[in-house]
Amino acid sequence: MTLKDKKILLGVSGGIAAYKAADLCSLLRKRGAAVRVVMTRNATQFVAPLTFETLTQSPVYLDLFAAQHSYEMEHISWARWGDALIVAPATADVLAKMAAGIADDALTTLYLSFTGPVVVAPAMNTQMLEHPATRKNLITLEERGVRIIPPGVGTLACGEVGAGRLPEPQTIIEELERILAGNNSAAEETARSSANEVISDKNGVTAVRDNALAGRVVVITSGPTHEYLDPVRFLTNPSSGKMGAALARAAASRGAKVHLVTGPVSPSVLPTDCATIHRVTTAEQMLLAVQALADSADAFIFAAAVSDFRVDRPVEKKIKRTGNAVVLPLVENPDISQAIGIRKKPGQVTIGFAAETDDLEANALTKLNRKHLDAIVANDVTNPRIGFESDDNEGTIYLRNGQKRFISRRPKDEVAQAVVDVLVELLQPAHNVPSQEDT
Numbered sequence: 501m502t503l504k505d506k507k508i509l510l511g512v513s514g515g516i517a518a519y520k521a522a523d524l525c526s527l528l529r530k531r532g533a534a535v536r537v538v539m540t541r542n543a544t545q546f547v548a549p550l551t552f553e554t555l556t557q558s559p560v561y562l563d564l565f566a567a568q569h570s571y572e573m574e575h576i577s578w579a580r581w582g583d584a585l586i587v588a589p590a591t592a593d594v595l596a597k598m599a600a601g602i603a604d605d606a607l608t609t610l611y612l613s614f615t616g617p618v619v620v621a622p623a624m625n626t627q628m629l630e631h632p633a634t635r636k637n638l639i640t641l642e643e644r645g646v647r648i649i650p651p652g653v654g655t656l657a658c659g660e661v662g663a664g665r666l667p668e669p670q671t672i673i674e675e676l677e678r679i680l681a682g683n684n685s686a687a688e689e690t691a692r693s694s695a696n697e698v699i700s701d702k703n704g705v706t707a708v709r710d711n712a713l714a715g716r717v718v719v720i721t722s723g724p725t726h727e728y729l730d731p732v733r734f735l736t737n738p739s740s741g742k743m744g745a746a747l748a749r750a751a752a753s754r755g756a757k758v759h760l761v762t763g764p765v766s767p768s769v770l771p772t773d774c775a776t777i778h779r780v781t782t783a784e785q786m787l788l789a790v791q792a793l794a795d796s797a798d799a800f801i802f803a804a805a806v807s808d809f810r811v812d813r814p815v816e817k818k819i820k821r822t823g824n825a826v827v828l829p830l831v832e833n834p835d836i837s838q839a840i841g842i843r844k845k846p847g848q849v850t851i852g853f854a855a856e857t858d859d860l861e862a863n864a865l866t867k868l869n870r871k872h873l874d875a876i877v878a879n880d881v882t883n884p885r886i887g888f889e890s891d892d893n894e895g896t897i898y899l900r901n902g903q904k905r906f907i908s909r910r911p912k913d914e915v916a917q918a919v920v921d922v923l924v925e926l927l928q929p930a931h932n933v934p935s936q937e938d939t
């Protein structure tokens with residue numbers, strides 16, 4: 501979806517990244533959008549309303565009670581005007597007010613009056629972002645359908661390295677386009693909720709695609725993680741996020757409400773039919789995001805290629821050449837599937853992935869047990885025709901009850917359907933008897 505002729509309400513709150521909102525405003529205009537800007541009082545400490553007035557050629561909405569030329573209430577007339585509201589940067593304070601329904605200024609009153617899609621781009625110091633209050637507020641907003649563009653990682657204005665940076669305006673625009681495209685896919689929604697559909701796969705196998713996951717909430721992790729060594733370098737792997745996206749599409753096509761928690765991947769890979777997409781950077785952020793969703797989930801599919809290690813203390817400034825070896829101690833990252841598997845509630849199902857280079861079956865079965873999974877999909881990542889960046893995959897699904905199913909090489913979307921078939925079976929009440937290890 502392009503932004504041409506869209507009417508965008510741009511909310512700017514009082515964080516150090518407010519200056520970037522001017523670039524964002526200018527880019528929106530260049531994309532053909534009509535833009536109206538609403539600022540908090542504190543935002544004017546960082547950037548003058550005149551900047552936005554010049555860029556948009558219209559007044560900035562700042563004061564709920566300013567004398568007006570017409571008798572319209574601006575928060576209502578602006579809310580009716582806009583196709584979408586994006587708050588960038590969104591301060592911890594403004595997120596808290598939005599989550600609580602406080603409407604004590606122009607931006608927050610407009611938010612409550614607005615019925616279209618709302619997108620927020622939080623930007624703040626890492627401690628503020630990771631404070632339980634802010635995390636809770638973000639979860640509340642997300643549950644209400646507000647879309648969140650996750651902050652980037654890097655050197656923050658306070659000098660620390662961590663999560664909290666406002667993404668570059670170009671990235672925000674791409675996300676906004678993708679989100680607005682997702683919100684427009686009513687046709688897909690209708691198609692998805694229509695009852696049984698018969699699908700023939702390339703091998704001539706015919707399967708009935710039903711609504712077997714209707715009412716179920718499935719959390720899927722996807723993509724790689726980035727573990728920063730310094731502000732510009734990180735540990736990662738070649739995961740593209742295609743398998744996780746295929747799983748999200750497959751589960752949504754069977755009626756599930758899907759929450760995708762993804763590491764850094766190209767926006768073009770991301771599926772459009774998830775209830776929410778949580779973009780994270782590091783393994784620790786991925787764990788927090790999954791834990792926040794855990795209580796409401798019926799099932800988890802852990803398809804992310806999470807880095808097992810991170811640097812104990814990322815270096816604050818770019819590491820320079822000195823002619824000497826650089827030694828950076830690595831520590832183990834949390835094991836996300838194990839952390840969730842150990843604490844899963846009766847009835848919750850967990851499926852993991854094992855990317856192996858040797859002893860496929862033995863390693864997969866060890867992981868199945870150690871992580872308290874109900875099934876594990878194991879594949880050989882030394883085979884260049886499958887795995888990581890490929891469009892195809894091949895593997896064996898090992899179930900806790902001793903069964904195993906080989907899936908020959910085929911497109912990731914079809915492999916995903918086979919994995920989701922297993923999930924549907926495992927969610928049947930007969931399968932939900934805890935194993936001895938789980939008790």
Ligand SMILES: Cc1cc2nc3c(=O)[nH]c(=O)nc-3n(C[C@H](O)[C@H](O)[C@H](O)COP(=O)(O)O)c2cc1C
Binds near residue numbers: 512542592594
């Ligand atoms: C120099 C400076 C920079 C700040 N940067 C941020 C920031 O990036 N993110 C944030 O949430 N708060 C930041 N704050 C704190 C907010 O300005 C403060 O919470 C304020 O109440 C936010 O008001 P608003 O949400 O109404 O715009 C900063 C404060 C100062 C003095």
